[in-house]
Amino acid sequence: MNVHSTSxxxxxxxxxxxxxxxxxxxLNKARGHFVDGRSTARDNLPEFDALRDQARDIKNHTLxxxxxxxxxxxxxxxxxxxxxxxxxxAADAQQIVLDICRSVDAKTVNxxxxxxxxxxxxxxxxxxxxxxxVETDLGEYIIQLRxxxxxxxxxxxxxxxxxxxxxxxxxxxxxxxxxxxxxEPPTLLDEARTILRKKYFEAEVGITGANLLIAETGSxxxxxxxxxxxxxxxxxxxxxxxxxxxxxxxTLEDAATILRVLARSATGQEFSSYTTLSTxxxxxxxxxxxxQYHVIxxxxxxxxxxxxxxxxxxxxxxxxxxxxxxxxxxxxGGHAYGWVYPGPMGSVLSPGLxxxxxxxxxxxxxxxxxxxxxxxxxxxxxxxxxxxxxxREFESHLSPGSARVGLGLWAFVARRPRLYQLATxxxxxxxxxxxxxxxxxxxxxxxxxxxxxxxxxxxxxxxFQSRWKSGERPPMRNGA
Amino acid sequence: MSDGxxxxxxxxxxxxxxxxxxxxxxxxxMQDAGCTVEVPEAxxxxxxxxxxxxxxxDTITIAKQVIEAFAGYDHVVAPSGSCAGMISKHYPELFADxxxxxxxxxxxxxxxxxxxxxxxxxxxxxxxEAAFEGTVTYHDSCSGLRELGIHAQPRGLLDGIEGLHLRxxxxxxxxxxxxxxxCVKYPDISNNMVSNKMERIVATGAETLxxxxxxxxxxxxxxxxxxxxNVRVRHVAEVLAGMGDEPAIGEPQDGQG
Numbered sequence: 001m002n003v004h005s006t007s008x009x010x011x012x013x014x015x016x017x018x019x020x021x022x023x024x025x026x027l028n029k030a031r032g033h034f035v036d037g038r039s040t041a042r043d044n045l046p047e048f049d050a051l052r053d054q055a056r057d058i059k060n061h062t063l064x065x066x067x068x069x070x071x072x073x074x075x076x077x078x079x080x081x082x083x084x085x086x087x088x089x090a091a092d093a094q095q096i097v098l099d100i101c102r103s104v105d106a107k108t109v110n111x112x113x114x115x116x117x118x119x120x121x122x123x124x125x126x127x128x129x130x131x132x133x134v135e136t137d138l139g140e141y142i143i144q145l146r147x148x149x150x151x152x153x154x155x156x157x158x159x160x161x162x163x164x165x166x167x168x169x170x171x172x173x174x175x176x177x178x179x180x181x182x183x184e185p186p187t188l189l190d191e192a193r194t195i196l197r198k199k200y201f202e203a204e205v206g207i208t209g210a211n212l213l214i215a216e217t218g219s220x221x222x223x224x225x226x227x228x229x230x231x232x233x234x235x236x237x238x239x240x241x242x243x244x245x246x247x248x249x250x251t252l253e254d255a256a257t258i259l260r261v262l263a264r265s266a267t268g269q270e271f272s273s274y275t276t277l278s279t280x281x282x283x284x285x286x287x288x289x290x291x292q293y294h295v296i297x298x299x300x301x302x303x304x305x306x307x308x309x310x311x312x313x314x315x316x317x318x319x320x321x322x323x324x325x326x327x328x329x330x331x332x333g334g335h336a337y338g339w340v341y342p343g344p345m346g347s348v349l350s351p352g353l354x355x356x357x358x359x360x361x362x363x364x365x366x367x368x369x370x371x372x373x374x375x376x377x378x379x380x381x382x383x384x385x386x387x388x389x390x391x392r393e394f395e396s397h398l399s400p401g402s403a404r405v406g407l408g409l410w411a412f413v414a415r416r417p418r419l420y421q422l423a424t425x426x427x428x429x430x431x432x433x434x435x436x437x438x439x440x441x442x443x444x445x446x447x448x449x450x451x452x453x454x455x456x457x458x459x460x461x462x463x464f465q466s467r468w469k470s471g472e473r474p475p476m477r478n479g480a
Numbered sequence: 481m482s483d484g485x486x487x488x489x490x491x492x493x494x495x496x497x498x499x500x501x502x503x504x505x506x507x508x509x510m511q512d513a514g515c516t517v518e519v520p521e522a523x524x525x526x527x528x529x530x531x532x533x534x535x536x537x538d539t540i541t542i543a544k545q546v547i548e549a550f551a552g553y554d555h556v557v558a559p560s561g562s563c564a565g566m567i568s569k570h571y572p573e574l575f576a577d578x579x580x581x582x583x584x585x586x587x588x589x590x591x592x593x594x595x596x597x598x599x600x601x602x603x604x605x606x607x608x609e610a611a612f613e614g615t616v617t618y619h620d621s622c623s624g625l626r627e628l629g630i631h632a633q634p635r636g637l638l639d640g641i642e643g644l645h646l647r648x649x650x651x652x653x654x655x656x657x658x659x660x661x662x663c664v665k666y667p668d669i670s671n672n673m674v675s676n677k678m679e680r681i682v683a684t685g686a687e688t689l690x691x692x693x694x695x696x697x698x699x700x701x702x703x704x705x706x707x708x709x710n711v712r713v714r715h716v717a718e719v720l721a722g723m724g725d726e727p728a729i730g731e732p733q734d735g736q737g
Contacts, residue, residue, distance in 0.1 A: 011666070011668075014666070014668060014669055015668050018668055018669070018672055327654055327655045327657070327673050327676075328666075328669055328673075331669050331672040331673060332669060332672075364665065364666075365662075365665075365666050365669065366659070366662065367622070367655050367657060367658065367659025367660075367662040367663075367670070367673070368532060368622070368623075368659060368660070368662070369622040369626075369654075369655035369659065370622055370623070370626040370627065371622070371626070371653075371654070371655070373626075374626055384573075387531070387532060387534065389534075390532070390533060390534030391534040391536055392534070393534055394533065394534030394535050394536075395534070399533070399534065403533070403661070403665070407529065407530060407533050407535060407538075407661075408538075410529060410530075411529075411530050411535065411538035411541075411542070413524070414524045414525045414527070414530075414538075414542055415524075415538070415541055415542060415545065416524075417521065417522045417523065417524050417545075417549075420524040420525075424493075424496070424497050427497075428497050428498075432733070436732065436733050437732055438732060439727065439730050439731040439732040439733060440702070440705060440730040440731075442706075447664070449663070449664030449665070449667045450663065450664055450667075450702070452667050452671075453667060453670070453671040453674070453703065453706065454671075454674070454699065454702030454703045454705075454706050455701075455702040455703075455705040455706050455730055456698075456702060457498060457499075457698050457701055457702060457729045457730035458730070458733070459497055459498045459499070460498065460499055460500055460501060460733060461500070461733065462500070463496050463497055463500060464491050464495060464496045464500035464503035464504070464519075465491065465496055465519065465521070465523075467500055468503070468519050469521075472504075473504075473507070474504040474505065474507050474508035474511070474721070474723075475508065476508075476511065
């Protein structure tokens, strides 16, 4: 399977997105909503930080015994009449989905939101096989109409303004009155709902993701705010759950603990509007539910992260708090990252799944401000792991030559205090003399990255160390 | 001299090279609080540029040099949350698997502090003898804030300064876009971040911007000056030490050189 990634072009992607006025307007609007929402939700729950610690410990324990819990889960799913399929790669997962769809002669597949669906590019695979995928999450529906990919893991259309959505609806819903009023978000929502409602009854297969899998009960959980996931999975004959294998937790109680930090970290809600547990297919006497229940467990490089410095990334519950609080994501939006997972979590996960040669820019494009780690409900040390990717890149000589030469020269001097004092002493005196009239420079050769956008302050004069050495001291306090 | 603690000043490269007045302010603040301050000669840089570029080998060489240069002092103090954080938080990580150096790194980490929090949290300083006329705003540098928990300390000391009026900066905890080599590796993104910061700074109406890290200060000063904003930028230590009449960052040095 060819992976469609433009992560390699991150720098150019970022430049384009910075100049995209619609994106910048959309990001500005969403930013405060997410940040204030999380902050209020945290303040309203005194045990929030204690819950974060518990959630982290649950996942650490699970990852240590991943094989045990996955096998226990598989047994429970089978006991409830469902099927578990193990997929080592994205291509394997695609094939399993296609085989199930063909077995029931599916023409249409309804989809709840699933990032694993994005990772394995399931829509493209279905279309190539002549099966129509219909996205039922509002954000996913909008970007499907526009032929785009999600730019955020929980708010896929966050990069769009209301006007852009209105335009897409008018272009696509041509059967509706062209003079209808569509200015307000509720009218857009109503229209999408009306159109999608009919489609729920046309599909033979429903595909959803999973926020959690529970070993104790063999259940999968989805959390949504629109209820679209429930309709997607209950009405068709077949329900397929797409999940990566680290979604597993031991017990229902553990799942409840994680759910208590999930929505608060994501949208600032105490709980999402719908929390839906699925355990096996419809039983005799059940009023509704699918005839077949399949879970596809995707690895796709994740087990390779176990036991490495990147293992902690597998605690991620995909809440999106890291990107909501990331000043880089908030500057360039999710598409600049070039693949499924944007923001800080993507900057750690993508090099793991795509390779550091493809996604090496991502862990570099961070100021290490640390806000992602501060808000992560699972205490994932994201900056530290981005640094580990930089180390891998440096060791394999993938970092740019000019940066290596500059850094090497600097390190050579920094390792030699005498040389450092001599060299910097002369340089600073020269720079200071050149800049003394204005106090700053507007252009400095070799520092264009700096002076393209800012002035460079001139040094005050001699270095501190040389002045100290010649006996200069600060004024003493009166009477001291 | 006083019987107070013997403190080594880790002056940091940017202060050493660009703004020695911050170093003298730091010395004055600690001397006024009863410390004996020394400046070990073998110091250069904490190694952060190499560390954050993935160059572990050079980082370790430089870190060992710092550990040796600062052995034996009661405390090591830097006028920077970023460099103090490098020594106190990251050196122990760096040597975690090295039985020979791990204990030495931990020991240095335990007695290394950022200047303002050293004054308040270790020495118990609650007020400084300084005067400053004007309205200031304060930016929380990321490493100081998130690695070392520095937030209330500078505000507390500034509050007690006669004539100084502190006006809070919206999103003071959001990165200014400096990020060490980040600002030259990704200049377009960094520019967007510092532009947002500048908007917030200007919106406060403050005449002076203060912070505790030279990198962030040079970034914000450079942007404010490029865009013609009328805000002066200083290291918080200069104001606390009563040295706030020094030409601000990026301002002419009155013919000195």
